[in-house]
Amino acid sequence: MNISKRFEDAIRKLYEAFHNNTINPECCKQCAVGNILDNTDSWKHLSDDHGSLELNYVGKVHQAFGRKFGGYTPLEILKIEAVFLEACGYELPFHHKNKRPDNPRDKELLFNGLSAVIEYLCKLEGIQNIMDYSKLFDYENNQAKYSLELVS
Incomplete structure (x- = not known):
């Protein structure tokens, strides 16, 4: 599978943030996009x-000029963050009066948010979701349809 640098960089940064406990949905520097953008x-x-998901004037100008942030357009950046927040249980847009999870730093909640982000990033790349392991259990004639390939 041929993957882009932006995808590889984003996955690496999100992986490190998750395992280093430096991902926080309520902080613009430590949310999914904040981590992707260093x-x-x-x-x-x-x-x-x-x-x-609505660009303001500044966002529209950057979008019109084809500006990219970490390899992603302004609209893609906003969508990445919205996907993350929704999967973490936030009502959008993020606001103190809107619904939010009781514990925004819960590892399972963050895992769900990052899984949704990775699924979206895969769609942007036009590749199969790397988090989807459902094919491992597909079978035909009592035999596995796909072999298990592990990266070490």
Whole structure:
């Protein structure tokens, strides 16, 4: 499978953030996009609300000029963050009055959020979801249809 540098970098950064406990859905520098963009928060100026899918004037200008952040367009950046927040149990846009999880730093909750992000990143790359292990249990004539290939 041929993967892009942006995808490889994003997966590596999210993996490290998850295992180093440096992912936080409520912090623009430590959320999914914040981690993908090297713990910067400049991306938050692309929309008026955290978790919004609507570009503001600044975001529209960057989008129109073809600007990319970590290899992703402004619209893709907003979608990545929205996918992450929704999968973590947030009502969007992120606001103190909207629904949020009781423990936003819960590992299972963060895993679910990152799994959804990875699924979306795979769609952007046009590749099969790397988190989908369901094929491992496909069978035909009482034999596995696919072999298990582990990377060590």
